[in-house]
Amino acid sequence: MFTSLRSRLWLTYALVIGVILVILAFGLFVYVVRNPAVDRQAIQKLDLAAQVVLRRIGEDTSLLKHRNEFQNASEYFSVRMIIFRPDRSILIDTEENAPALNWPEKGASPPDRGAIYDQEGKRWLYTSRPLSQKAILVVATPKQGGLRLLKSSQFWEIIKDEFLPPFFRAGGVAFLLALILGFWMSRWVATPLNRMVDATRDVAAGEYRLIPLKGPAEVKVLAQAFNEMSARVKASQQSQKDFVANVSHELKTPLTSIQGFSQAILDGTVDSLESLGQAAGIIHAESSRMYRLVVDLLDLARLDAGTAALNRESLNVEALLRGVVDKFAPQAEEANISLKLVVEPVPTCIGDADRLAQVFTNLVDNALKHTPPAGEVSIHAGYQKETINISITDTGEGIPQEALSRVFERFYQVDKSRKNGEKPSTGLGLAIAQQIIQAHQGKITVNSTMGEGSVFVVHLPAILPDDTTVMKRI
Ligand SMILES: Nc1ncnc2c1ncn2[C@@H]1O[C@H](COP(=O)(O)OP(=O)(O)OP(=O)(O)O)[C@@H](O)[C@H]1O
Ligand SMILES: [Mg+2]
Incomplete structure (x- = not known):
């Protein structure tokens, strides 16, 4: 009873009209009595x-x-x-x-x-x-006026004959009016809500559509919030679909080649020792690629779920970057790229040394992969406004403007067909790096000019000797 908006509106109208009628009747009664x-x-x-x-x-x-x-x-x-x-x-x-x-x-x-x-x-x-x-x-x-002076039987007779019938007639008309008004009003209020109900059902059925921003202000706000939610759900569903498609695709490529070469060995098509060695090499490389992909995906899943355990230790930024540079020095020398490190005095930072090394390893690796011989990759660490900024600048080919916002997406690679040396690449490096930096309450940005080079900057909150707040934030 009275659970729907419509019936409640109607009840409200009926009550308001009822109360007004009673007040009017009372006023009229007093008037008649006093006359x-x-x-x-x-x-x-x-x-x-x-x-x-x-x-x-x-x-x-x-x-x-x-x-x-x-x-x-x-x-x-x-x-x-x-x-x-x-x-x-x-x-x-x-x-x-x-x-x-x-x-x-x-x-x-x-x-x-x-x-x-x-x-x-x-x-x-x-x-x-x-x-x-x-x-x-x-x-x-x-003093004659009013019914007060009448005998009580006369008084009630007059009330019964003269007063009550028009009162009930007016009451009946008023209730009828309340019914019509209530019906009309409830339709007026309920129509935009019904539109929303329909749209919600459509979203549940997988059809994302926008609700027109019509009706009362509150309903408009609700419709707007609904449209925003619907857009986000759509985007997240799409990204989930893309992710599954990408993962399947990335796993399928090495699997096809592993399957092909192992089948050839089984069929005896690979007869010489040399081609057997070649096939084994390919199978090994492809399975390593798959292994790396699975490890990266697990990593991302853990970072996504917030279950990746971060070691919170106080770390020396210079030592961390020095370690990364030393690791890449032979590769840079081989590619004839000069690899530089400049570290200004920066405060201690609280974070997971291995995870941060993983971020800078990927950034330096990317920079070296995309910089031609005789180029330069420089790493610079500085401190400004309680933030440690570490930039990795290269003189490589650069990233097209339209790709800049996408390089942090999972599996996104500007040029998928490019062979980047022996090491298999999955397009997950920057996505993982971004997750790690975000887990450290920091952020990572990119800027690039085609033909001149790119610069990736990692911003990390610093911890000052008398400041323990960052410790709590991580
Ligand atoms: N310094 C850079 N110069 C030019 N392009 C870059 C640079 N860094 C990243 N990119 C582009 O961004 C893409 C994504 O980088 P990301 O590190 O996520 O993946 P990847 O290096 O291709 O694979 P992985 O890091 O998993 O081995 C790269 O494929 C490349 O196209
Ligand atoms: Mg990379």
């Missing part, structure tokens, strides 16, 4: 009677002489006329036998109108006028 219109009419009559009698007596000060005038006017208008002396005693009363009227409290500043009680507690409406010698004329009539 101020009848009172007003009576007061008008009193005013008129007072006016007429005052005109008759004119300026004459002997009021008693005019007793008959008062009597006639009171009979003519069916009102009671009383003249109070200044000491509040009664001089003339046209209904002497009736219970005496009390002195009107506000009577001291006539003319005045209102209600007063007689000595039996009955209510009278009155109007008063000043007379000569500070006497006061009070013209009064019993």
